Amino acid sequence: MALRVGVVGCRGIGTTHATAHKNDKLAELVAVCDLVKSRADELAAKFQVKAYYSLGDMLANEDLDIVDVCTGGPENGGWHGEPTFQALEAGKHVLCEKPISNDVEEAREMVKLAAKKDLYLGVNLNHYFTQPADEAMQLIKDGKIGEIIYCHLRTGFPGSEWAYARTGGPNMEGYPYFHVKAFLAHPFSIMRYFCGNVCQLQSFFSKPSYRIATADPMVSVNSIHMKFENGAVGYMFSSRGDTTNYYGGWWSVEVGGTKGTFAIENCVEKLIYQPAQGNPDVVSPVGLGLAPEPVITDYGVKDFGSTFPRRIHCFLEDVTNNVPKHKLRASGRDALATLEYTFAAIQSYENGGIMVRPQPLPFIKPDPNNLTLPKAPAAPAANQPSTDVSVK
Numbered sequence: 001m002a003l004r005v006g007v008v009g010c011r012g013i014g015t016t017h018a019t020a021h022k023n024d025k026l027a028e029l030v031a032v033c034d035l036v037k038s039r040a041d042e043l044a045a046k047f048q049v050k051a052y053y054s055l056g057d058m059l060a061n062e063d064l065d066i067v068d069v070c071t072g073g074p075e076n077g078g079w080h081g082e083p084t085f086q087a088l089e090a091g092k093h094v095l096c097e098k099p100i101s102n103d104v105e106e107a108r109e110m111v112k113l114a115a116k117k118d119l120y121l122g123v124n125l126n127h128y129f130t131q132p133a134d135e136a137m138q139l140i141k142d143g144k145i146g147e148i149i150y151c152h153l154r155t156g157f158p159g160s161e162w163a164y165a166r167t168g169g170p171n172m173e174g175y176p177y178f179h180v181k182a183f184l185a186h187p188f189s190i191m192r193y194f195c196g197n198v199c200q201l202q203s204f205f206s207k208p209s210y211r212i213a214t215a216d217p218m219v220s221v222n223s224i225h226m227k228f229e230n231g232a233v234g235y236m237f238s239s240r241g242d243t244t245n246y247y248g249g250w251w252s253v254e255v256g257g258t259k260g261t262f263a264i265e266n267c268v269e270k271l272i273y274q275p276a277q278g279n280p281d282v283v284s285p286v287g288l289g290l291a292p293e294p295v296i297t298d299y300g301v302k303d304f305g306s307t308f309p310r311r312i313h314c315f316l317e318d319v320t321n322n323v324p325k326h327k328l329r330a331s332g333r334d335a336l337a338t339l340e341y342t343f344a345a346i347q348s349y350e351n352g353g354i355m356v357r358p359q360p361l362p363f364i365k366p367d368p369n370n371l372t373l374p375k376a377p378a379a380p381a382a383n384q385p386s387t388d389v390s391v392k
């Protein structure tokens, strides 16, 4: 049976989510809600569903399975917490837009409440819900990358000193960390998806002179160096409209290992697999600087918008299949990880680039109903010497 969904927040992203639910067989869009009446009415009319002007009313009047939180707020995450707490308290699963919050303590509470209520809390970390990312992960699983050595991610809203315009809006204006908090959830989530948890991190932030001249507070250039728990090292460069990337389109990531390397170019567009020198399955040219031929797959897609229905479908699929809560793809805990890294990066920047260890994530409790107890060792036969040195 389709999951009954109510969307909260009816502007650009709420409309994108509502459209994805409407077109997905696993969902039934039943209502939308916005504090601004005209926005709720317009979206409700578009999809012939009921409009509400408060989440409380929507929860009281509709039998929902999922509340999809598409509000924004300060730093694009300040208004995620309140509707998420409200929906979880009402016993509803939640899909929330990124960043999970603009406040790391609030985000920890959101994850804690979902665990306490035993409900799904997913976050729209949509950038790795793509065909190139799926196939890149398959390369890792197939052993074609080997032990991961490095991960480089470069992302930037294209821009320049000519194109710069002081952007305002209540969510952004006056917040030095708007870009860091609103956006780095994506690049951190991609790096963590491929390389695991970050255990150490160091950052340098800056902004170009034209932002300084207009007293624009935003630290729009972010350079972050990190180490992963698995021993790999990583580097992220992010800029909000101060320069224009040449390589890799809007964002690109490269992950190099002891057996091969892959790169994703332009988020959804291309996957490049570079077998390592000496790989016995391919021809390795002999000579300094020469490497085997790369395998380049061009998916013919450039529209990053295609990530939304794909990610939303995965959330609907996980809830439909009742997967164990810790197996939920792009969970609240995963999003909390990205916010812990974001806050660690801010701490590093504010302290002159010191190394910071991000706060560890909450422990995943095993389900006591599904524990497989280890088999007790067979008792040694009478008069036989035990082979267990500890009992000698």
Ligand SMILES: NC(=O)c1ccc[n+]([C@@H]2O[C@H](COP(=O)([O-])OP(=O)(O)OC[C@H]3O[C@@H](n4cnc5c(N)ncnc54)[C@H](O)[C@@H]3O)[C@@H](O)[C@H]2O)c1
Pocket (backbone or CB within 6 Å): 008, 009, 010, 011, 012, 013, 014, 033, 034, 035, 036, 039, 053, 054, 055, 070, 071, 072, 073, 076, 077, 079, 082, 083, 097, 098, 099, 124, 125, 126, 182
């Ligand atoms: N995943 C992505 O790729 C991606 C891309 C862009 C934006 N986003 C995120 O999507 C979110 C929404 O973006 P947007 O541009 O549509 O935001 P927006 O600020 O333009 O619209 C949010 C809407 O939510 C409504 N709202 C706020 N609090 C409410 C509440 N408690 N109850 C009901 N309605 C409420 C507001 O009235 C507004 O109409 C942001 O958090 C942003 O970070 C994600």
